[in-house]
Amino acid sequence: MDSVLYGAAYYPEYMPYERLEKDVELMKQVGITVVRMGESSWGLWEPEDGRFEYAWMDRVVGQMRKAGIKVIMGTPTYSIPAWMYKKHPEIVMTRLDGHTITYGMRQNADLLNPTYRFYCERVIRKLAEHYKDNPAVIGWQIDNETPPGGAANKDVQDGFVEYLQHKFKTVDELNKVWGLNYWGQRLNDWTEIPPEGGILNPGWKLEWQRYAQWITTDFLAWQASIVNEYKRPDQFVTQDFAGPPRPQVNEFDISRSLDIVAVNPYHHAPQDEYDGEDSSYEGDYSRSLKHTNYLVTETNADTIGWDSKSQFPPYDGQLRLDVYTHLSSGANMVEYWHWHSIHYGQETYWKGILGHDLEPGRPYQEMSKTAHELRRIGPEIANLKRTSQVAILYSSDSYWGIEFMKFSDKENYRTLLRQMYHVLYTSNVGVDFVLPESTNFADYKMIVVPPLYVASDALLNKLVEYVRNGGHLVMAFKSGFTNEYDTVRWTTMPGPLREAAGFHYQEFSSLRQPLALKGDPYHVAEENKASDWLEMITLDSAQALAYYDHPFFGRFPAITRNSFGKGSLTYEGTVLSDALQTKVLLDVLQRAGIAGPDQNLPPSVRAKHGTNRSGKMVHYYLNYSSQEQTITYPYGAGTELLTQAAVAKSQKLTVKPWDLILIVEK
Amino acid sequence: MDSVLYGAAYYPEYMPYERLEKDVELMKQVGITVVRMGESSWGLWEPEDGRFEYAWMDRVVGQMRKAGIKVIMGTPTYSIPAWMYKKHPEIVMTRLDGHTITYGMRQNADLLNPTYRFYCERVIRKLAEHYKDNPAVIGWQIDNETPPGGAANKDVQDGFVEYLQHKFKTVDELNKVWGLNYWGQRLNDWTEIPPEGGILNPGWKLEWQRYAQWITTDFLAWQASIVNEYKRPDQFVTQDFAGPPRPQVNEFDISRSLDIVAVNPYHHAPQDEYDGEDSSYEGDYSRSLKHTNYLVTETNADTIGWDSKSQFPPYDGQLRLDVYTHLSSGANMVEYWHWHSIHYGQETYWKGILGHDLEPGRPYQEMSKTAHELRRIGPEIANLKRTSQVAILYSSDSYWGIEFMKFSDKENYRTLLRQMYHVLYTSNVGVDFVLPESTNFADYKMIVVPPLYVASDALLNKLVEYVRNGGHLVMAFKSGFTNEYDTVRWTTMPGPLREAAGFHYQEFSSLRQPLALKGDPYHVAEENKASDWLEMITLDSAQALAYYDHPFFGRFPAITRNSFGKGSLTYEGTVLSDALQTKVLLDVLQRAGIAGPDQNLPPSVRAKHGTNRSGKMVHYYLNYSSQEQTITYPYGAGTELLTQAAVAKSQKLTVKPWDLILIVEK
């Protein structure tokens, strides 16, 4: 893209009175360049079975085109019309517990249901046919935040048996990989597979989750293939991920069907806690899926509110700062949800740029400032190329494996994953995400691994090779414990990792109370805490970095490091406090030779870097606080884009509260 | 009435052995004047389908008549016999979630079910016919604490569609008022209305609640109309409200069908916390429904116990003090639930005047003292006329609107309503309740309005007129936010109230931590706290009474006052601490010119005033504490009724622990 896009979702059909022209006029004034429309209103596209209406949208698209505002058109399949539920209530999901939901909630369909698919295909073809040649339409969003939803209707249950037949060929293979001799529950043939609702077997449940992921992947690939039959070469197909990484879906598989990834990153915390981390986390993940820029299709305008009790409109400056947070993560578009607030329905407390009075107010003014700024500087920051030397390995299988066999009430795969990201984010270490199927481990100097509880031998060996070839791996407890079927390995732990890790263990213990590391080796005072879980590690070739301070557990190391091949493997046999995790990761960063001046910034300042379309380095310094901050600029001379001021290397610069400095090197 | 009635509910049919004569003898000795009977025992009235038995009750009524004890007879419809469930299990409720309950619990019927109605009508006619001429029977209680119960049986769902057709005429009107374009869920015809269970739309859910209220109103009006065909002119029809105001029912509509309102006020707190507030709250509300005296059909005897874990028998004096609490609120009768304790069933821990041994004990002795006192002074305090200068506006619609879109986990419509009542009660300000449909706003100098979240333009304009004509209005945040369909207004807030309120706002914020008011303007020290919610108010003509102490929110006033017409509107843009709420309300009371000596009593003493049948002023001073209290009597000379002592104006008087002083002016 030659500049960044800035806009909002727009639903004129929700308005309590006709005001299209006024809205478009306000959009032009505020400086919007893009709107997303149509994805929520199947009942308007197709008010009765087989009767299609376009006029209501044609005039909107027409006005947008006239105003020079680009349009992303959505397929409206996430919310079925009332007439469809009346005719085909079987479309709606039955849950694993046998409960069938009734109409009212959106995203209530069994995505495999053939009747639903029939209706989806027809409406998608109609819309694609109708708008494919419209020059205002730059791309297509297929469905919306598609989840697996937990459907367990009969066709979903039957489909699971087919899925298993395809993957495992024989029930004897299932008997073997899931150990169905246990409790004497072995299967004689495929007809004996009971409904999923009562299943306790972890391997079986994991396969159901993979199947649930596949349903969503398949549904979206199918939608994309239909749109692809129609769309112009210059139009894109996207899907807007909600809260990725989200173990219920497989964003990586889905993204193969997309031209560009979109994401809807929301932050939910009170204003004082806004620090850009949520936006960056989802951005870094989205950027990693196709190793390139992405779109933000929805994000906080004023307040967000499925939860009407958590309304946190931005302080002055925060709305704009969040736009640059997205752009510095590699976004090429930022769209709010949504242009206007709604007066009816579930989302009346999800406020748009315009409040309920549909008049410009504080958010509109801040959007206006930002939009006009972006019109000016957009070309210099669009298509930002981010390059990371550190990656986090994300495994949704491990999320599920640990959910099925929790090691703690408060810690889980997600908290560990997020702790590792948090430590790197607040230390200003740029990261990508890699996945078990990634083939680019070697691109990174350092890979950080949250508990890799479910992993094939092949994946573990790939990590071993990474270390052997010079990589620096930091790995959490429980890694390698089960194979790809969530079956515990019958070798001494950590299984295939043993040589690279340089230790082994046979036992582990829960910790009801935290333990200190003996002698506080990382000097973190009252933060010197290991908790929840402890592996009773015996060293082979590794060195112990820390031991527990305890009469019995004191003989086991808490953190180990093994030099292996040209690299190193650092292992955490327990849950570390944030302070300890920071020390451990920064220590490895240092050893990997990739620490630098970004690790010495004031605590509330985040630095992000990339290369723009002209190949010039772009440096962002974002201040997430109500206090002015001072930094020393360590890179080459350049121009501060927002003020157009020249900046010299080593110059001291001031970042205002909830503001940023944005420098392009010469 | 020429005196007050005092008695208990009585169930000789529950007794483990025959003891009617002994009970009646004990009742005579203790001094009882009334019993309520018959409402719980359909299975005895009609042991088999169509076979009716009266003899078991005739002898009880006969004994009562002989003993000079009056009888209130109940229609026994709240608990269906086992034979009826066996024949017609469809009578029993199906819940919104589709779950059908089974037999065991009382109040389990779908009140719209025609079979149930058939059985109800037959048994009511039989009983009314049988007892209408019995001179002991002074009145009829129809059903018991009738709730809507949450039935969602098919006939209830079908009835809802009819209700909607009647009220809204076309589905297009529904599409409009509920905004059904949202998520594309618009309706083409009435057959497309899905079952209520899955509905999320707030306006739709509110209408369902109104429909549920209507079901109860209709059921009771129908019962009243049947009894009215039979009853003597000197007999009354009543219904005993449970825990009013109760948003699940519409007591105001129901009371139109009643000759007199009855209420069952229970207090549930431990003994040390007994302060008469619960009894007074329900009493003030009940008195306001028909603007006259009411009956207490049930209240605490010894312990109450659906919750067998919360057993709090009264300290010495509390039982009697509670009787005078009811009478001073305008009750003309106090009946305990119940005469004797029960040995079986759900309510074995709900103890009566007689314990499980059915022998006189401590509660019996205290009842005896009170009863004999009332026989003496009853004629001087019966029919107490209470006149209030302050009213609280109660809106069950607003309760539901806020429930559907909560602004806090701990605060809600009920807590705000109750806080406002509590502040006035503990300040000894007598209050009435008014409702949105009330036409007597002008009778009050001051009206206090908890968050009036759901309100028609007409209601808001009525409040504006009240202020314009000299009324003093105190109004909480969120008032006027939605119209009568729970749809957010599309004007700048507070909509039609804006001119009278003298300010406007477009945004609001949740507060995770309380904020102080800048400079502690009300001098409440550590109670200086605004919490949970904050409206970002911009003043037009109003003055700010207080601002927040906060870098960002400090620009918005927390409390405003606007002089408008001849009156004033004081607005609270946030949740105030009890101490702040007290200061704000007493300040307006002062400005309304209705503050007086009652605001200077010791903290545990409550004063209540009224006029007796002779038009003489009656003054109650009730001491809710274990310590003796001293007051200075500020009114005209009179007689202390309990001691018959003469009392002079400005005399210092002592109120003993858990005791009272009761003065009639000369």
Added chain:
Amino acid sequence: MDSVLYGAAYYPEYMPYERLEKDVELMKQVGITVVRMGESSWGLWEPEDGRFEYAWMDRVVGQMRKAGIKVIMGTPTYSIPAWMYKKHPEIVMTRLDGHTITYGMRQNADLLNPTYRFYCERVIRKLAEHYKDNPAVIGWQIDNETPPGGAANKDVQDGFVEYLQHKFKTVDELNKVWGLNYWGQRLNDWTEIPPEGGILNPGWKLEWQRYAQWITTDFLAWQASIVNEYKRPDQFVTQDFAGPPRPQVNEFDISRSLDIVAVNPYHHAPQDEYDGEDSSYEGDYSRSLKHTNYLVTETNADTIGWDSKSQFPPYDGQLRLDVYTHLSSGANMVEYWHWHSIHYGQETYWKGILGHDLEPGRPYQEMSKTAHELRRIGPEIANLKRTSQVAILYSSDSYWGIEFMKFSDKENYRTLLRQMYHVLYTSNVGVDFVLPESTNFADYKMIVVPPLYVASDALLNKLVEYVRNGGHLVMAFKSGFTNEYDTVRWTTMPGPLREAAGFHYQEFSSLRQPLALKGDPYHVAEENKASDWLEMITLDSAQALAYYDHPFFGRFPAITRNSFGKGSLTYEGTVLSDALQTKVLLDVLQRAGIAGPDQNLPPSVRAKHGTNRSGKMVHYYLNYSSQEQTITYPYGAGTELLTQAAVAKSQKLTVKPWDLILIVEK
């Protein structure tokens, strides 16, 4: 038995690869003498309907026989095969709430279902026929930890009506004992009995629980009768109780069908909290059922883990110490669950003697030490005869009665029962359990009675006679409150106990805050706390041991004692703190003349005593702490068995951390 047995449950069919010979070799090395097998694998015994396979087990039993390891064979009925669920899904339980579970969980069958019974009988007969002559098989375990499971299928509901007909003869009897006039729910005939799900009546619910107990009792008696047709005279039939006493089953009735009682006592707390109490509690109860020795069929090997978050492998020494804990309670066998850890299924975190790598490790080494020790000393400690002078009266009826009418959120029948046991256990007072139907009350000098809420007149009179004849009874509040139908007595409380107790009461109160006993009569300082419940006791002939420190409740005694006949009845009218309970019980112990040197041991040392097969006294001193402890040995000269050292009376002895001393008198 001529020695104690020591071993583990063994499931070669669960292994990921063939390793029978290796396992047996390891078993021989470690010193195992017994394995339990076969009870979990119906699907292997009968892979298809009517096809039976024995070869897989024959080779295992053959290897065991060759290795001299005894076998307990289980009937495999607790977990049905998948093919059976497919053919007969109706076998699986429907819950009281109407929810039918699906396949996956074990113990999912309706035990009354005739199809299930048909399949059970066939497989049991096949197995019994096949193995009855195998010399390795020493006994039979029928089913496994059989619970009632909460089935409420139609046949269970129908069976309940039959059960009621059999017990109560007429519905009028039900109307009477359950007081069905209440809410007018009286029954005309048996067809009017509604499904149990909605029943609130406590007496009715209690009878359902007794029926549920009966189902399990009947199922196991039936299994035992089938096995008894086949088994050799030298083989035993047992059932392994889970967590007894367990009010859902009636272990006493079940044990009548067993040759020997087995129990699966697990401890769940973190390592530092291991104190042998759980093992001893279940052991004392199991021993009391048939007044003789019992088997431990399952107990902690390394970690236990339906809850994978609570993994607590034993500290060094704890595994062995727990074996002696069981043996000193009267166990004649200790078997771990299980030999090896499992790699699949629900119990992957329930670790065996071998870890997941199936290699010897720390637990194996500790088992080896213990096993070889037992081979040496087993004959001297087997068949330990325990004799107690104190008993605890356990009433599952009272458990249910209080559950239906709770007196506290945190205290209940189980907590009071357990507090009384705990106080006696930590005071080294050996106890038996007695039941309402026991006829041996007179064998005990002192009987301790947790709240005996449900009790017939006959039981209360039996307790009165016990006191009259010289027994010392300590009894908690609420005792005698209801009769055997959970109906509150209509006499002054405590009903038939009144004369022996020497007091009466009519009222009671919940306590939201604890009260102190006036003057701290037991000198327990901040532990001086009565809480939750208080009976307003009036003394007749009893003396008050303590009063409450409270203005109102101060008039009522908290603890009373009455001399009656030759004995005494001490009554606790409230919940006492542990410290107070200890003082009260030790005081009565003293008065009963049975206090001794065991009450003066260090806090972490437990003493247990018995007589061995040669009639010699055996004394155990077990140290449940990480610190060495010193004791003075007060009994006759003997030999310390583990060290073979001679021990003299009054000798000072040292017990090492998590270790024991075991002395046999000469």
